[in-house]
Amino acid sequence: MEASQTGIQTQTQTQTRFRIKILLTSLSAMVAETSTFPIDLTKTRIQLHGESQPLSSSSSSSSTRSTNAFRVASEIVREQGVLGLYKGLSPAIIRHLFYTPIRIVGYENLRNFVSSDGSLSLSSKALVGGISGVIAQVVASPADLVKVRMQADGRIVSRGLQPRYKGPFDALKKIVAMEGFGGLWKGVFPNVQRAFLVNMGELACYDHAKRFVISNQISDDNIYAHTLASIMSGLSATALSCPADVVKTRMMNQAGGKGGNVMYKNSYDCLVKTVKIEGLTALWKGFFPTWARLGPWQFVFWVSYEKFRQIAGLSSF
Numbered sequence: 001m002e003a004s005q006t007g008i009q010t011q012t013q014t015q016t017r018f019r020i021k022i023l024l025t026s027l028s029a030m031v032a033e034t035s036t037f038p039i040d041l042t043k044t045r046i047q048l049h050g051e052s053q054p055l056s057s058s059s060s061s062s063s064t065r066s067t068n069a070f071r072v073a074s075e076i077v078r079e080q081g082v083l084g085l086y087k088g089l090s091p092a093i094i095r096h097l098f099y100t101p102i103r104i105v106g107y108e109n110l111r112n113f114v115s116s117d118g119s120l121s122l123s124s125k126a127l128v129g130g131i132s133g134v135i136a137q138v139v140a141s142p143a144d145l146v147k148v149r150m151q152a153d154g155r156i157v158s159r160g161l162q163p164r165y166k167g168p169f170d171a172l173k174k175i176v177a178m179e180g181f182g183g184l185w186k187g188v189f190p191n192v193q194r195a196f197l198v199n200m201g202e203l204a205c206y207d208h209a210k211r212f213v214i215s216n217q218i219s220d221d222n223i224y225a226h227t228l229a230s231i232m233s234g235l236s237a238t239a240l241s242c243p244a245d246v247v248k249t250r251m252m253n254q255a256g257g258k259g260g261n262v263m264y265k266n267s268y269d270c271l272v273k274t275v276k277i278e279g280l281t282a283l284w285k286g287f288f289p290t291w292a293r294l295g296p297w298q299f300v301f302w303v304s305y306e307k308f309r310q311i312a313g314l315s316s317f
């Protein structure tokens with residue numbers, strides 16, 4: 001009888017810790033996303049820069065002009081005001097309410113399932129991280145699609161045209177009406193590819209780097225160790241994922257009606273056309289703002305998440 005009650009208490013405590021982890025990851029992700037969203041918007045605009053579009057000659061010449069992160073951000077502020085830097089924030093927050101808890105908590109559970117003490121090789125952690133990211137991205141892909149479309153709408157507004165969508169729910173409604181329910185998962189394949197690479201680099205590298213720093217007595221399990229680990233994971237995640245991120249952004253931005261023509265048939269076609277028209281380096285368009293966002297994002301997220309876990313009485317990640 002006592003053993004049965006003990007088992008029930010243990011199960012209840014496990015479920016409670018699981019729910020707390022989900023809450024803390026969501027909260028930490030919202031803080032990190034809000035802090036770094038202007039950089040993400042700038043990165044998206046740069047990745048779409050140079051893409052062939054049926055514009056007027058003046059717009060066309062403008063689209064071929066060289067660009068950089070500072071110029072793009074300055075144009076956004078000049079044309080739309082400071083709030084223009086947060087265009088698409090609401091779907092980004094909604095996305096992270098699904099994406100981040102699934103990948104973070106999923107990674108931790110899978111890691112502990114495979115090895116109770118978490119002492120896996122870097123390659124094993126990379127695989128676990130990639131799988132967690134794929135599952136999370138499939139669930140969150142519709143919100144990611146809406147975010148990209150709303151971020152890209154700023155370019156339309158800058159040309160004096162009406163934006164395609166009034167808000168995230170209007171975007172969802174119009175996408176389903178024009179492109180079908182499956183249209184919400186447009187670009188899901190390059191999205192999943194990117195998620196696998198990002199989480200393979202981010203989660204595995206953060207986990208491994210933090211344990212390396214602590215085990216080699218470079219630092220205790222504190223903000224210094226978390227900062228070092230987040231910087232290292234941000235660089236590896238950016239280098240691995242940037243090409244897939246460019247393809248994902250372009251695939252998700254193209255809106256086509258049922259039976260209508262689209263610029264890219266699939267992610268491979270987008271990859272080939274991008275390289276053919278703009279060169280191989282185009283696959284790393286937005287590398288600096290991507291890294292500049294991933295670094296601060298991970299710093300804010302991991303420091304917040306580790307601190308929240310400590311306050312909640314949970315062990316370190």
